[in-house]
Amino acid sequence: MAEYEPLIIQRAEGCTLIDIEGDRYLDGVSSLWCNVHGHRHRRLDAAIVQQLGQIAHCTSLGMSNPATIQLARRLTEIAPPGLDHVFFSSDGSSAVEVALKMAFQYWQQSVPARPQKTRFLALGEAYHGDTVGSVSVGGVERFHAMFRPLLFDVIRLPLPDTYRLPEGVTRQSATDHYLNQLEAALATHHADLAALILEPLVQGAAGMVTHPPGYLRGVRQLTAKYDVLLIADEIATGFGRTGTMFACQQEDVSPDLMCLGKGLTGGYLPMAATLASDAIYQAFLGSYAESKTFFHGHTFGGNPLAAAVALASLDVFEEEQTLEGLPAKIERLSEHLVRMAELPHVGDVRQRGLLAGIELVQDQGHKTPYPWEEKRGSQVCQHALSHGVWLRPLGNVVVIMPPLCVSLKQLDQICRAAENGIVASTQS
Numbered sequence: 001m002a003e004y005e006p007l008i009i010q011r012a013e014g015c016t017l018i019d020i021e022g023d024r025y026l027d028g029v030s031s032l033w034c035n036v037h038g039h040r041h042r043r044l045d046a047a048i049v050q051q052l053g054q055i056a057h058c059t060s061l062g063m064s065n066p067a068t069i070q071l072a073r074r075l076t077e078i079a080p081p082g083l084d085h086v087f088f089s090s091d092g093s094s095a096v097e098v099a100l101k102m103a104f105q106y107w108q109q110s111v112p113a114r115p116q117k118t119r120f121l122a123l124g125e126a127y128h129g130d131t132v133g134s135v136s137v138g139g140v141e142r143f144h145a146m147f148r149p150l151l152f153d154v155i156r157l158p159l160p161d162t163y164r165l166p167e168g169v170t171r172q173s174a175t176d177h178y179l180n181q182l183e184a185a186l187a188t189h190h191a192d193l194a195a196l197i198l199e200p201l202v203q204g205a206a207g208m209v210t211h212p213p214g215y216l217r218g219v220r221q222l223t224a225k226y227d228v229l230l231i232a233d234e235i236a237t238g239f240g241r242t243g244t245m246f247a248c249q250q251e252d253v254s255p256d257l258m259c260l261g262k263g264l265t266g267g268y269l270p271m272a273a274t275l276a277s278d279a280i281y282q283a284f285l286g287s288y289a290e291s292k293t294f295f296h297g298h299t300f301g302g303n304p305l306a307a308a309v310a311l312a313s314l315d316v317f318e319e320e321q322t323l324e325g326l327p328a329k330i331e332r333l334s335e336h337l338v339r340m341a342e343l344p345h346v347g348d349v350r351q352r353g354l355l356a357g358i359e360l361v362q363d364q365g366h367k368t369p370y371p372w373e374e375k376r377g378s379q380v381c382q383h384a385l386s387h388g389v390w391l392r393p394l395g396n397v398v399v400i401m402p403p404l405c406v407s408l409k410q411l412d413q414i415c416r417a418a419e420n421g422i423v424a425s426t427q428s
């Protein structure tokens, strides 16, 4: 809090946040990657009010309610094929915990059981949440190093980066290189591995690092070949962020488990979900006496108010043709990024759909990062704020991730503010 400069938001309209002084800011990172259709969307507001007239909360332990049941059905309809079952929780980190515990228990109870399959494979710089289990599979040094003594041991692969490539690897050979690395790890460890977990296409907290094309599809093929479950953490990438409803769909991938959060409720209320294949569901199905129960029940899991607004958000996707409207916005964002890539201290620009990262470096040739204490990313965002745009960086990476309903004009304003901020903060 020593350097905290408060920005107190009182209300909002669409993509605009309004603080207690009445100052207006474009929400350039979707209120931390979750807002989808804008703030105060009439349809979403009404769905909550309507549900409030029925019931605000009832437990999912031993009972359920229509909104939550309907949402489960809708999610299985839009998810990649094979994900037919839904387990609700209250936040993304919990959705990851659920996936990890399910994958672990699955092998204990599958027929035949494979009780030695207890370990996890995760990627370098991964981010899967802030609880101890999700931090264990996480790999962001700055967030996670402190807690190492508390964490369970994970097999870690290098970050499948396309900017800082390993010696001798080109952009063309990157996919094969990283998949060969994965196959070597799977060949060695598959008998002990319960699952591989990854953020499909883009590793958000790593700095919007994009995987090379074909990598995700290759991961699916190799995990299937070696009988290791695949957990896709779509908490950041889900609900249209990368241009399709889910990132996995861009490479025709069906994971065994898929984690959803953030945009699930349109960014309105805390809710998350872990989707599972029927094979996984079957391993937990049995009589009371067989005790195959998955012991994981959050008090507010499956909350009806959250479910009601999540259902309304899916309706809005259809009514407003949200995904169909994205290509023009994605194209416009690309145009801005191409221009920004020419700035002297921009090392790399990365984009998937309406999700972008602009990495600032000391010198482009050597890709030398700025020391993190210099807070270059924060300086850019401070500058943008003074021009009416709210952004939040990841170290030296400036993130642009507006709500999907952003207009072209608003997108221009967000990108211009970021660009001016980059010019101003990299001159010294």
Ligand SMILES: *Cc1c(COP(=O)(O)O)cnc(C)c1O
Pocket (backbone or CB within 6 Å): 091, 092, 093, 094, 096, 127, 128, 129, 130, 199, 204, 205, 233, 234, 235, 236, 237, 261, 262
């Ligand atoms: C935000 C995020 C999480 C954690 O979700 P919370 O709701 O903040 O707990 C997990 N994985 C990814 C990829 C995320 O972006």
